[in-house]
Amino acid sequence: MATYDAALVLLGDSSEAVLLQHRDDQSLVSPNQWSLPGGHVELGETPEQAAHRELFRETGLTTSELRALWSGPWPYEAGFPHTLTVHVFRGRTDARQQGVVVGEGRAMVFVPRDEVLDRDLAVTTAVVLPLHLGSAGETD
Numbered sequence: 001m002a003t004y005d006a007a008l009v010l011l012g013d014s015s016e017a018v019l020l021q022h023r024d025d026q027s028l029v030s031p032n033q034w035s036l037p038g039g040h041v042e043l044g045e046t047p048e049q050a051a052h053r054e055l056f057r058e059t060g061l062t063t064s065e066l067r068a069l070w071s072g073p074w075p076y077e078a079g080f081p082h083t084l085t086v087h088v089f090r091g092r093t094d095a096r097q098q099g100v101v102v103g104e105g106r107a108m109v110f111v112p113r114d115e116v117l118d119r120d121l122a123v124t125t126a127v128v129l130p131l132h133l134g135s136a137g138e139t140d
Helices: 047-059 113-118 121-134
Strands: 005-011 018-022 039-042 065-074 082-092 107-111
Touching: 005 047, 005 121, 018 113, 018 121, 039 065, 039 082, 065 121, 082 121, 107 113, 113 121
Parallel strands: 005 082
Antiparallel strands: 005 018, 005 039, 018 107, 065 082
């Protein structure tokens, strides 16, 4: 079984909406679900560097600071045969929806804070969002 590291970004805007990616049906992981932007940590890269790189690649956005929110094993997902350690970082942006690029997936949307748990969430996103929501105001 292969072992990998992944970095995800929980990015909040000034209204505390969270940027979520609607994955397409071709995705190998969590198809047709809503997730945080992110991807694999490449050789020689720290998880934080990967988080910055993936955020820009998938959304066109940058943020000056990312802080570690959670790290742990990828929750079980049927059909996903990898052992994966996930590193989730959170940051803040002044960007607005019209400044977001959809670099991967069907959509990349700032979802209002009180609506994020109403989506069909990918497994890791479902674990991490409640942690974030329970610590309001700590995205700066």
